[in-house]
Amino acid sequence: MQKTDTVSGGTPALEKALSGDEELLSYSDGVQLMNEENLFLLGAAADRIRRKFCGDTVTFAASYYLNYTNVCAASCPLCAFYRKGNENDAYTLSTEQIVARSKIAVEQLGATELHIVGGFHPKLGLEYYENMMRAIKAEFARVTIKAFTPAEIFFIARVTRNSIKEVLLRLKSAGLDALPGGGAEIFHADTRKQIVIGKCSGEEWLDTARQAHELGLRSNSTMLFGHVEKPEHIVDHVIKIRELHGKTKGFTTFIPLKFSLENTLLEQKGLVTAESPSTYDLRVIAVSRLLLANVLNNISVYWVALGKKVAQVALSYGGNDLVGTAFSEEIFKAAGKAGGTSIQELATLIKEIRRTPVQRDTFFNPIRRVD
Numbered sequence: 001m002q003k004t005d006t007v008s009g010g011t012p013a014l015e016k017a018l019s020g021d022e023e024l025l026s027y028s029d030g031v032q033l034m035n036e037e038n039l040f041l042l043g044a045a046a047d048r049i050r051r052k053f054c055g056d057t058v059t060f061a062a063s064y065y066l067n068y069t070n071v072c073a074a075s076c077p078l079c080a081f082y083r084k085g086n087e088n089d090a091y092t093l094s095t096e097q098i099v100a101r102s103k104i105a106v107e108q109l110g111a112t113e114l115h116i117v118g119g120f121h122p123k124l125g126l127e128y129y130e131n132m133m134r135a136i137k138a139e140f141a142r143v144t145i146k147a148f149t150p151a152e153i154f155f156i157a158r159v160t161r162n163s164i165k166e167v168l169l170r171l172k173s174a175g176l177d178a179l180p181g182g183g184a185e186i187f188h189a190d191t192r193k194q195i196v197i198g199k200c201s202g203e204e205w206l207d208t209a210r211q212a213h214e215l216g217l218r219s220n221s222t223m224l225f226g227h228v229e230k231p232e233h234i235v236d237h238v239i240k241i242r243e244l245h246g247k248t249k250g251f252t253t254f255i256p257l258k259f260s261l262e263n264t265l266l267e268q269k270g271l272v273t274a275e276s277p278s279t280y281d282l283r284v285i286a287v288s289r290l291l292l293a294n295v296l297n298n299i300s301v302y303w304v305a306l307g308k309k310v311a312q313v314a315l316s317y318g319g320n321d322l323v324g325t326a327f328s329e330e331i332f333k334a335a336g337k338a339g340g341t342s343i344q345e346l347a348t349l350i351k352e353i354r355r356t357p358v359q360r361d362t363f364f365n366p367i368r369r370v371d
Contacts, residue, residue, distance in 0.1 A: 010041045017290045018045055024242070025291050030235035033287045039279055046286035046318030053297040054320035058350040059360040062343055063113040063146075063324030064105030068093045068132065072119030073155070074198030077265035078185065078227060082119050092121060095128075095135045106140050109327050110343070113362045116147035117180055120155040120198070126162060126170060133175035144177045144362040150208035150219070151183025154200040164211050172217060178362050179212055181220030181255060187240050188233040195227055195266065202237075206244055213250025218363060220300075221251045225284050226259040226276030227266060234284060238291045245296045252364055253298035253321060256284050258305040278310050282317045289318025298364060303341070303349075312349055321364075322346055343370060 010018075013029035014037055025033075033042060069092040072082035083090035093101075098116075105111040114136065129148070136145060148156070148171065157167045168176075186192055187202025200208070209219055221241045225234060238254070245251045258281050259272070266272040289299050301319035303311035304326050311322065325341055347357035347370035357370045 010045065011037050013037070014041060014045055014290075017293065018048065022294050024294065027235055027239055030239065030287060030291050031232055033290060034231035034234060034283065037283075039283055039286075042286045042290075043282060043317040046289040047316050049289055049293045050299070050318050050320050053293070056355050057358050057366075058315055058320060058322060058355045059358050059364065059366070060322040060343075060346050061113050061324035061360055061362060062109070062111045063115050064102075064109060064111040064327040066093075066098065066101055066105070066114055066116045068098060068116060068118040069121045069124070070119050071121045073122045073159075074120050074196070075265075076185075076196050076199060077269070077271070078195040078224065078259060080260075080263035092124070095131050098132055099135050099139055102136050102140060102143070105327060106143055109325075111143070111325070111327060112367070113144045113146055113324065115180055115324070115326075116145065117149055117152065117182055120152065120159075122159060124156075124159075126156065126160045126167065129156065130170060130174040133171060137175035145175055146178040146180055146220075146362050147171075147176055149180050149182035149184075150205045150212065151200050153179070153212070154204055154208045164208055165215070168212055168215050168217060172215060176217065178252070179209070179217055179219035181222035181251075181253075184222045184237070184241075185224045186229050186233050187237045188229070191227075191229045191233045194271070195224075202240070206240060209250065210244060210248055213244075213248035218250050218252050220253055220255055221245070221296075222255045222257050223288075224257045224259055226280065227272050234287070235291065238288050242292055242295050251296055252362070253300045254288060254292055254296055255300040255302055255323060256281075256288050257302055260305055278306075278313075281306060281310065282314060285314050285319055286317045303346075308341070308349055312353055315350070315353060315355065321360075322350070347371075 011032050013032040070083045071090050153167055157164045184205050185196055212219055223237045261267045261275050298321055299319050300321040300323045301311045301314040302323050350357035359367045359370055
């Protein structure tokens with residue numbers, strides 16, 4: 001159900017968020033909202049701010065997820081997807097296989113966007129990635145290629161001994177249109193050192209995203225939550241995204257990603273014994289909306305990680321976008337989350353909460369209303 005427009009009795013931070021001023025919430029405001037605010041008041045406030053900036057439209061893309069390799073030089077305890085190359089299920093797709101999957105995505109599933117990410121393969125040259133872009137564009141000139149997270153770009157630059165700028169320029173010339181937002185995880189070093197091994201630092205992720213934006217490549221931004229982080233680390237992460245976007249205007253959306261526990265080292269080592277409760281998930285999404293208000297006003301709800309029913313609720317806690325159809329998603333699937341949906345199913349989920357479903361492109365331009 002939609003919340004009413006009446007919100008009262010909240011903390012000073014919530015009153016500040018609802019004051020109508022354009023003053024941004026501070027770090028201490030965000031911590032107060034994470035720790036003290038009544039969840040239902042918080043959700044009502046986030047819903048009001050969502051309506052102010054986004055109206056009652058809920059958007060999503062027709063996207064196909066293509067994971068070109070699961071071989072990875074990193075060994076992140078948060079990940080169930082990676083392989084070291086000697087396992088039977090390790091793989092790296094050829095350019096021909098990638099084009100064949102792209103054909104299914106575009107011609108059979110109606111995808112307008114290819115979301116391409118993979119592991120940090122230590123033996124692939126820059127030409128592999130360039131050839132992938134060129135081959136896809138040669139067959140499907142109009143499809144948007146959203147590929148290679150800032151973390152992947154950083155790794156590719158290091159392993160191929162090129163600058164980040166050179167890698168980005170060459171990939172853009174080959175057909176890259178935008179970057180996904182993965183690999184951000186949590187920026188704060190206290191948390192990051194527990195969940196990431198062999199991946200760029202938070203500062204390096206932000207700097208890579210900055211360079212992409214300065215070259216005209218827009219990107220998503222993400223945050224992985226629900227593992228070993230503290231509320232303070234959530235707030236720190238969102239504010240760093242806000243600060244960079246304030247400078248570059250390069251992010252299209254912010255996507256809080258719920259950590260999926262199954263088959264990860266965090267589970268096996270007993271560092272995380274249960275996934276975060278839905279109440280915490282909703283709090284993170286609502287606080288993200290309030291912290292980013294007036295700066296980055298698309299908050300995406302990733303239904304693959306949350307589940308479709310909780311995702312519906314999250315659309316009344318600040319969310320205005322359902323990311324996409326996520327055809328052929330593999331990374332969360334490896335951690336026990338079932339993927340797969342259709343344009344019509346996403347539209348139905350949206351209409352059930354009396355909002356308007358609109359299919360969009362990668363850059364949040366509307367394509368069509370889905371009835």
